[in-house]
Amino acid sequence: MWRDNLRGIFYIALKDLKTYYFKPPAVSWGIVFPITWILAFYLRNPGSFEELVPGLIAMTILFSTTAAEAVVINFELRLGSLERLLLAPISISAVLFGKVLGGVVFGFLMTTVVTTVCVVMLGLHPNVLYLILIILPSLFVFSSLGALLCVMVKEVFEAQTLLNLPRFLMIFLSGVIYPVAKMPVALQHFAHALPLSYTVDGLRSSFSGGLSETIFFHALALIGFFILFIFPAVKLLHKKFE
Amino acid sequence: MNKDTVIRVSDLTKRYGEILAVNRIDFEVEKGETFGFLGPNGAGKTTTIRMLTGLSKPTDGKASVLGLDVNSEIARIKKRIGVVPEISNLYDELSAMDNLIFMAQLYGVPSSERVQKAEELLRTFRLHERKDSLFGTFSRGMKRALTVAAALIHDPEVLFLDEPTVGLDVVAARSLRNLISNLRRQGITVFLTTHYLEEADLLCDRVAILAKGRILAIDTPLSLKAKTDKKSLEEAFMKLTGLEPEVLAIEKGK
Numbered sequence: 001m002w003r004d005n006l007r008g009i010f011y012i013a014l015k016d017l018k019t020y021y022f023k024p025p026a027v028s029w030g031i032v033f034p035i036t037w038i039l040a041f042y043l044r045n046p047g048s049f050e051e052l053v054p055g056l057i058a059m060t061i062l063f064s065t066t067a068a069e070a071v072v073i074n075f076e077l078r079l080g081s082l083e084r085l086l087l088a089p090i091s092i093s094a095v096l097f098g099k100v101l102g103g104v105v106f107g108f109l110m111t112t113v114v115t116t117v118c119v120v121m122l123g124l125h126p127n128v129l130y131l132i133l134i135i136l137p138s139l140f141v142f143s144s145l146g147a148l149l150c151v152m153v154k155e156v157f158e159a160q161t162l163l164n165l166p167r168f169l170m171i172f173l174s175g176v177i178y179p180v181a182k183m184p185v186a187l188q189h190f191a192h193a194l195p196l197s198y199t200v201d202g203l204r205s206s207f208s209g210g211l212s213e214t215i216f217f218h219a220l221a222l223i224g225f226f227i228l229f230i231f232p233a234v235k236l237l238h239k240k241f242e
Numbered sequence: 243m244n245k246d247t248v249i250r251v252s253d254l255t256k257r258y259g260e261i262l263a264v265n266r267i268d269f270e271v272e273k274g275e276t277f278g279f280l281g282p283n284g285a286g287k288t289t290t291i292r293m294l295t296g297l298s299k300p301t302d303g304k305a306s307v308l309g310l311d312v313n314s315e316i317a318r319i320k321k322r323i324g325v326v327p328e329i330s331n332l333y334d335e336l337s338a339m340d341n342l343i344f345m346a347q348l349y350g351v352p353s354s355e356r357v358q359k360a361e362e363l364l365r366t367f368r369l370h371e372r373k374d375s376l377f378g379t380f381s382r383g384m385k386r387a388l389t390v391a392a393a394l395i396h397d398p399e400v401l402f403l404d405e406p407t408v409g410l411d412v413v414a415a416r417s418l419r420n421l422i423s424n425l426r427r428q429g430i431t432v433f434l435t436t437h438y439l440e441e442a443d444l445l446c447d448r449v450a451i452l453a454k455g456r457i458l459a460i461d462t463p464l465s466l467k468a469k470t471d472k473k474s475l476e477e478a479f480m481k482l483t484g485l486e487p488e489v490l491a492i493e494k495g496k
Contacts, residue, residue, distance in 0.1 A: 001317050004317065004321075004350060007347070007348070007350060008348055011344065011347040011348055012348075015333070015336070015344050018336075019333060019335045019336060020335075079329075079331060079334075080327065080329045080331035081331045081332065081333055083297065083327065083331065084327070084331045084332065085348070086296070086297060087295060087296075087297070087320065087325045087327070088320060088345070088348040088349055089317050089318075089320040089321045089348075089349065089350070090348065091317070241297065241298070
């Protein structure tokens with residue numbers, strides 16, 4: 001059974017990448033939007049662009065992993081093609097993991113492009129191992145967050161609306177463009193409950209040669225968020241088919 | 243259990259809150275048989291298929307397919323059955339060929355056989371010339387045919403067809419019926435739900451008549467007609483389901 005599930009996860013992710021992700025809307029949402037946002041902020045407050053790079057990478061992770069999540073889940077639920085997948089010898093959990101993996105792979109490709117361009121053009125010297133330790137769990141966290149919010153609603157537009165709430169909340173409160181340390185204390189506490197804060201902080205440490213303990217702590221926190229999001233998502237999808 | 247019994251259902255029940263969709267039904271389907279499940283809308287036909295194919299858990303009772311329990315061995319069952327849902331739910335954004343290849347991948351068809359099997363099915367279902375066209379551009383009949391083809395990509399032993407010809411024009415429906423007849427000749431057990439009684443009369447070895455979640459009769463179409471003293475299966479169905487007086491009243495009202 002596990003072999004059937006692994007095969008299902010792989011081919012569902014592959015199909016989603018081909019069908020939904022490598023299309024102009026997903027690419028523009030996943031990569032153009034974060035770049036435009038950061039450039040707009042930079043032009044408004046010119047300074048060191050290097051300081052904005054962790055925020056740019058974090059936003060790319062967030063937006064690219066969730067770029068087509070509403071479509072791959074809610075649209076397919078509506079059309080019945082998600083049910084088609086459940087007729088195959090794979091579990092509901094495997095179907096959801098396949099959907100999440102599609103977002104992760106697309107996010108990984110987009111993030112790699114943005115990170116490489118930033119590193120080469122700005123002559124940065126990040127710790128590559130630290131970057132991987134932060135980027136990989138972050139991809140899973142935000143893709144599973146997208147999946148969770150999508151299975152909570154029925155329609156594609158509802159999912160997009162619901163997804164925008166944590167997206168924009170995290171952009172403003174997770175240190176993407178404004179440092180968490182400079183925010184009011186209450187908001188600082190709130191920021192620690194947001195997964196993107198750990199992504200941004202971890203990426204900042206990767207670029208500035210931070211302590212390995214900090215990186216590992218952030219990576220662990222992100223894995224915790226992934227577990228927190230994926231299990232209810234699987235449970236809710238199960239409920240939809242009961 | 244008879245060794246040739248492919249589907250065995252005993253006291254199968256499905257309840258959605260207060261609604262009793264399927265009410266303690268019993269039946270058996272033999273190997274190589276084309277078995278029709280007939281009933282008006284809301285009779286419990288689709289609910290029964292969903293329970294037998296693992297999309298829905300029975301509230302009570304037992305069911306087995308190919309000797310495997312639907313509650314505890316559904317993954318093993320799914321590998322050996324094909325399902326054609328009521329809605330043609332393949333992927334609009336994929337071509338006919340890509341849809342079949344994707345299904346072959348999900349069912350674990352060896353990579354060396356996938357293209358060949360898909361090509362064969364596309365020829366059988368007369369879709370080969372449109373193999374690179376997107377599913378979304380197909381007519382309803384072509385979509386239905388490709389959905390049946392997709393259900394056969396892994397050589398299932400049992401094929402579940404839920405309202406296979408609903409919404410199709412006369413030519414497409416006739417063509418699909420011929421394909422279903424061919425499946426029987428190949429030895430595939432077919433479980434078919436329909437509310438087109440002529441279709442059932444034409445295709446099925448035996449039929450079960452269902453109304454309000456209960457099975458009212460199971461027999462060959464010929465025997466049902468004889469027992470009810472009616473000339474057509476439709477008339478026999480009306481008599482068995484108690485709809486005959488209502489129909490007569492409507493006709494008198496004319």
